[in-house]
Amino acid sequence: MSIPAAAPLFGAEEREAVDRVLRSGMVAQGPEVAAFEEEFSAIVAGRTAVAVNSGTSGLHLALLAMGVGPGDEVIVPSFSFAATANVVALAGATPVFVDIEPGHYCLDPAAVEAAVTPRTAAIMPVHLYGHPADMAAIGAIAQRHGIAVIEDACQAHAAALDGTPVGAFGKTAVFSLYPTKNMTSGEGGMVVTDDPQIARTLRLLRNQGMEKRYENELVGFNVRMTDLHAAIGRVQLRKLAGWTEQRRANAAFLDAGLAGSAVGTPSVAPGARHVYHQYTVRVEPDAVPGGRDGLAERLAARGVGSGVYYPIPIHRLPSFGLALDLPETERAAREVLSLPVHPSLSDADLKSIVEAVVAK
The missing domain is CATH 3.90.1150.10 (Aspartate Aminotransferase, domain 1)
Structure with missing residues (x-):
């Protein structure tokens, strides 16, 4: 196509960032990841950011860190990428699919309300195409029933609703850094939260359950972001x-x-x-x-x-x-x-x- 549907943008700054990491000899998770996390927090109202290797991993870890598991239900849209529901199933919970409102393709709050049961542990609105979901209505439903909100903000970097950035509504939120997204790290994801304990659990889960080497506190994964990816992400964040x-x-x-x-x-x-x-x-x-x-x-x-x-x-x-x-x-x-x-x-x-x- 002479006019492609999507076009990842990489320039000299991204190449220099990668070369800088290669020259340092530290390519696994290190200072670039820590710096990227700190800088990313600025676009989500200062929330703590935890970098992972993909948006899908981020959604999975967010569910686990919030205690969602077997016997639980999570309300999700069916009009989304499959990862939105896959991660719920991978956590051992049941995705409950509800309809969207026609104008913006995001969760219909009335359908969400009708789907709540005693087993509902969370609602996962998707800010589809970069348009915020109706977080005021969804948040009110969640508060009324005492359930969590996990924002799937994988397509919505820098989107906002009434001046509040997406990612700052739910207890946790997840952004994708896949190549076709509004910014990329080559591949990666970012989980954000305002809860220090959830943030610590996320860091454990991404790193084999360890904070200190060989002192595994829980069963975790290897879904870390590399410094190579973080260096690219830091440049893209500035753009x-x-x-x-x-x-x-x-x-x-x-x-x-x-x-x-x-x-x-x-x-x-x-x-x-x-x-x-x-x-x-x-x-x-x-x-x-x-x-x-x-x-x-x-x-x-x-x-x-x-x-x-x-x-x-x-x-x-x-x-x-x-x-x-x-x-x-x-x-x-x-x-x-x-x-x-x-x-x-x-x-x-x-x-x-x-x-x-x-x-x-």
């Missing part, structure tokens, strides 16, 4: 604010160019700061010839990449195989299409994207 504003500017261009077209542009909730990990339009089946998939094919023919996130709801994947009535989830899976919005797009690229979408 995040500028990249975020460019994403938002690109989204505004697409909003204006696609206004009145056959596709539905993303809506933004009052008070929400959308960071556009994905610029996701809705293509109703009869809106364009061939519907969503037909539009994707025509974009590809013009050199414009796109993606469907996600074509199969998690509950219907073979790994879960559940028959549930989640109409908004099913509708979204049929109609969503994500267009390029990344910071490396030129003005000409943006014009080409609009022209490709509206072409007859």
Whole structure:
């Protein structure tokens, strides 16, 4: 594709950071990781940050550190990447899939409320595509029932709701640092929390259950972040604010160019700061010839990449195989299409994207 759907950005600063670590001879978890954790905390209202090797590992460890396990239920959206539910199952708990609200593709608070049972241990809202979930309503439900909130913020670096950054609402939150995210460490994840005991447990879990070498306090994993990855992440973190504003500017261009077209542009909730990990339009089946998939094919023919996130709801994947009535989830899976919005797009690229979408 001449205009790819995603484009990780690496420059001279990232290469120099990697070379610095290689010259130091300390490539496993070390001072770069510690510095990255401290610097990352600034974008989550000063919460403690614990670096791990992926967002999936972070979600898994967050559940375990909060005591979620067999016999527990965790309310999750089915319209998300499979990792959101996989980690619940890996913790020995049961994912309870509920529907999304149609405007922003995040958990529907009314559906969450209806799904709470005596076994509910946590709610895991996903800030999908970089748009914050309705944390005021979800937080009120959690408080009313005495259950925890774990934010899946893997796609939402620097997103905010009413001035509060995502990651600062739940007891824990997790960010992914995968290459296609709004910032990357090459691969990695970051768990944030305001609870010192949870933070300590997270550090134990990521490092074979050890704080002191060979003094294993619990059964843990090897899911540490390397200093090589942390060094890249530190550079990218410094670029995040500028990249975020460019994403938002690109989204505004697409909003204006696609206004009145056959596709539905993303809506933004009052008070929400959308960071556009994905610029996701809705293509109703009869809106364009061939519907969503037909539009994707025509974009590809013009050199414009796109993606469907996600074509199969998690509950219907073979790994879960559940028959549930989640109409908004099913509708979204049929109609969503994500267009390029990344910071490396030129003005000409943006014009080409609009022209490709509206072409007859």
